[in-house]
Amino acid sequence: MQLSGAEITLRCLAEEGVEFLFGYPGGAVLYIYDEIFKQDKVKHILVRHEQAAIHAADGYARSSGRPGVAIVTSGPGVTNAVTGIATAFLDSIPMVIISGQVPTRAIGLDAFQEVDTVGITRPCVKHNFLVKDVNDLASTIKKAFYVATSGRPGPVLVDIPKDVSQHLAEYSYPSSVSMRSYNPVIKGHAGQIKKAVQMLLEAKRPMIYAGGGVILGDASQLLTQIVRELGYPCTNTLMGLGAYPATDKQFVGMLGMHGTYEANLAMQNCDVLLAIGARFDDRVIGNPEHFYQPGRRIIHVDIDPSSISKRVKVDVPIVGNLADVADEMLKQLHASDAKPDPQALAAWWKQIEEWRGRDCLRFDRSNTEIIKPQAVVEKLYEVTNGDAYITSDVGQHQMWAAQYYKFDKPRRWINSGGLGTMGFGLPSAMGVQFAFPNDMVACITGEASIQMCIQELSTCKQYHLPIKIVNLNNRYLGMVRQWQELQHGNRYSESYMEALPDFVKLAESYGHVGFKIESPADVEGALREAFALKDRTVFLDFQTDQTENVFPMVPGGKGLSEMILGSEDL
Amino acid sequence: MRHILSLLLENEAGALSRVAGLFSARGYNIESLTVAPTEDPTLSRMTIVTSGSEDVIEQITKQLNKLIEVVKVFDLNEGRHIERELMLVKIRAEGKDREEIKRTADIFRGRVIDVTDRIYTIELTGTRDKLDAFLEAIDSAHILETVRTGASGIGRGEWILRV
Numbered sequence A: 001m002q003l004s005g006a007e008i009t010l011r012c013l014a015e016e017g018v019e020f021l022f023g024y025p026g027g028a029v030l031y032i033y034d035e036i037f038k039q040d041k042v043k044h045i046l047v048r049h050e051q052a053a054i055h056a057a058d059g060y061a062r063s064s065g066r067p068g069v070a071i072v073t074s075g076p077g078v079t080n081a082v083t084g085i086a087t088a089f090l091d092s093i094p095m096v097i098i099s100g101q102v103p104t105r106a107i108g109l110d111a112f113q114e115v116d117t118v119g120i121t122r123p124c125v126k127h128n129f130l131v132k133d134v135n136d137l138a139s140t141i142k143k144a145f146y147v148a149t150s151g152r153p154g155p156v157l158v159d160i161p162k163d164v165s166q167h168l169a170e171y172s173y174p175s176s177v178s179m180r181s182y183n184p185v186i187k188g189h190a191g192q193i194k195k196a197v198q199m200l201l202e203a204k205r206p207m208i209y210a211g212g213g214v215i216l217g218d219a220s221q222l223l224t225q226i227v228r229e230l231g232y233p234c235t236n237t238l239m240g241l242g243a244y245p246a247t248d249k250q251f252v253g254m255l256g257m258h259g260t261y262e263a264n265l266a267m268q269n270c271d272v273l274l275a276i277g278a279r280f281d282d283r284v285i286g287n288p289e290h291f292y293q294p295g296r297r298i299i300h301v302d303i304d305p306s307s308i309s310k311r312v313k314v315d316v317p318i319v320g321n322l323a324d325v326a327d328e329m330l331k332q333l334h335a336s337d338a339k340p341d342p343q344a345l346a347a348w349w350k351q352i353e354e355w356r357g358r359d360c361l362r363f364d365r366s367n368t369e370i371i372k373p374q375a376v377v378e379k380l381y382e383v384t385n386g387d388a389y390i391t392s393d394v395g396q397h398q399m400w401a402a403q404y405y406k407f408d409k410p411r412r413w414i415n416s417g418g419l420g421t422m423g424f425g426l427p428s429a430m431g432v433q434f435a436f437p438n439d440m441v442a443c444i445t446g447e448a449s450i451q452m453c454i455q456e457l458s459t460c461k462q463y464h465l466p467i468k469i470v471n472l473n474n475r476y477l478g479m480v481r482q483w484q485e486l487q488h489g490n491r492y493s494e495s496y497m498e499a500l501p502d503f504v505k506l507a508e509s510y511g512h513v514g515f516k517i518e519s520p521a522d523v524e525g526a527l528r529e530a531f532a533l534k535d536r537t538v539f540l541d542f543q544t545d546q547t548e549n550v551f552p553m554v555p556g557g558k559g560l561s562e563m564i565l566g567s568e569d570l
Numbered sequence B: 001m002r003h004i005l006s007l008l009l010e011n012e013a014g015a016l017s018r019v020a021g022l023f024s025a026r027g028y029n030i031e032s033l034t035v036a037p038t039e040d041p042t043l044s045r046m047t048i049v050t051s052g053s054e055d056v057i058e059q060i061t062k063q064l065n066k067l068i069e070v071v072k073v074f075d076l077n078e079g080r081h082i083e084r085e086l087m088l089v090k091i092r093a094e095g096k097d098r099e100e101i102k103r104t105a106d107i108f109r110g111r112v113i114d115v116t117d118r119i120y121t122i123e124l125t126g127t128r129d130k131l132d133a134f135l136e137a138i139d140s141a142h143i144l145e146t147v148r149t150g151a152s153g154i155g156r157g158e159w160i161l162r163v
């Protein structure tokens, strides 16, 4: 059967089971949009800016585990999308992006709305394709989904020139793909796993450090079982929150720059460290030279060989699919005669409890004058029973969300960890709400971040997305102000947010509900009221303490044990 | 340390720029890079000469392997190997220098491939060191132009890099 490239594109997406296509039309994708109009299998979601299309597809992917799919036009459509694509790339999110391109005969002639899309996106995609012949289109789309979702996932872009979407070709969707140059590893090396299990069982001061890979690899349950059976402490990275239940007593909190005292010290002082789906990045371990501890042995499990021994040398590397490796680890644990040393473990836990006793996340809960941002997150946790999907933007509010909302399940915490993209929160929340129309979705944001994709309030209206926007409004680029206070002699260079809009009126003008909350006494009531409005987008503008800082904090370039616990440490 | 990496990659538009982009994006050194199709027209063979600590070379190899179009990566330093580079060099050769330059070229097994009454163009193959040594042996004032291909490498004996 002869179909046009545009029709083939839509058929392929339907074959892949794509529910939502987040996008924005333009000249180079008009034939594809015409086909979108003519079919009803794939639902197109019209955003208000291409960056938001990618973030929405991203939020959909992170929350559901299925690849996100977006479509943009050539030129400015693509350049607007780049921030979103880089965001997904740094957090290894499976995604397929369809971009329009000028007709093949015009490529290279500086045609209207021409950019070298493959060139511009090359460093921030897992792979990209330019389809020059309509006969290659279906197989290329098939490959795109395969590459995006297998191995270490990531965004894959398919650039389709306008004439290719118009030309006809015989259509059949390939049932499988094989690429000789791409064979992601699946199984971990059994011998290495055995070595790792022995090492873990010999530990006197063990520590388990789990990252976003555990969530992406759907290995949370197995990891939880391993941690529980061993009785060892476990920490999660910012990207890994929810991989191990936060309310469990073996959970010592998030680690890293704004991690807990107990997590960072246990990380620094353990004698055997199991790193799983994590990559020792600079926001997690700080300076690798300070992180180095003689005598500490490290096991590192990751699907990507290049993550291993990149920043930290490890003793037992295991490359493989995390769920398979964790499963094999459990089997070997059960088969082993050795057991964890109960005395050593008790002494280690005693030490950890002592660290935990510092209560590093305490804050002024009794303040009745001024809203503490941490208190808002704690209340949000209570009001939602810890059961909401939480997206965030980037800044202090992101760290407070990570510290005070206790994630017991994977895929509930959605934030831009790698790129740190302000503007991610609201559009990604839209993607989550599409994936889970009946669940609570809240976006924790700041008055600066929210303005980077504020136009999406319009999309929320069009599709009736009942997202709750929790704006921790401190009238500052808070995280910037914090660094300026701590490291730049209180010179608050350009970090004050002047001329803020009236967010309540702004929300109302988009057809939503807005609340402004100024007193600690009103926090809980406002949250309850917002969530009671089950079919409305609600903008909650909390006027929070302008001077609050995020603690603990490991200053840039320092080691984990050089944490500042609070302003009294300064 | 200097390493010679041999790659097989899909002979597709864009594969070269992915490799080159990787090196510049991650700040790895490239001393030279050569690429051409192989006996199998769907494959290209690339030789990259780079340098770095063992850790850096390990990362380079892993990162190259992650590129979708790269089929195989092999560090020739891991075994015995042969390295050759081709150089074309234009040398001013007048009067009494003519004989001297010709003799030097002979010693290095170079061939004169073009002649005018003032110039010799010499073709020379060998390792980087040999080509360097030849250039040092000629008075630099006589060297007018050099073109070097960068090294190509292959393993010794029966070992073969294939898909």
Ligand SMILES: Cc1ncc(C[n+]2csc(CCOP(=O)(O)OP(=O)(O)O)c2C)c(N)n1
Pocket (backbone or CB within 6 Å): A393, A394, A395, A396, A397, A398, A420, A421, A422, A423, A445, A446, A447, A448, A449, A450, A472, A474, A476, A477, A478, A479, A480
């Ligand atoms: C697109 C982008 N630009 C700049 C930054 C640098 N940056 C990080 S946090 C921050 C301030 C964020 O302010 P706000 O959204 O109000 O959050 P707060 O820190 O006050 O909670 C800035 C400017 C960034 N992360 N992303």
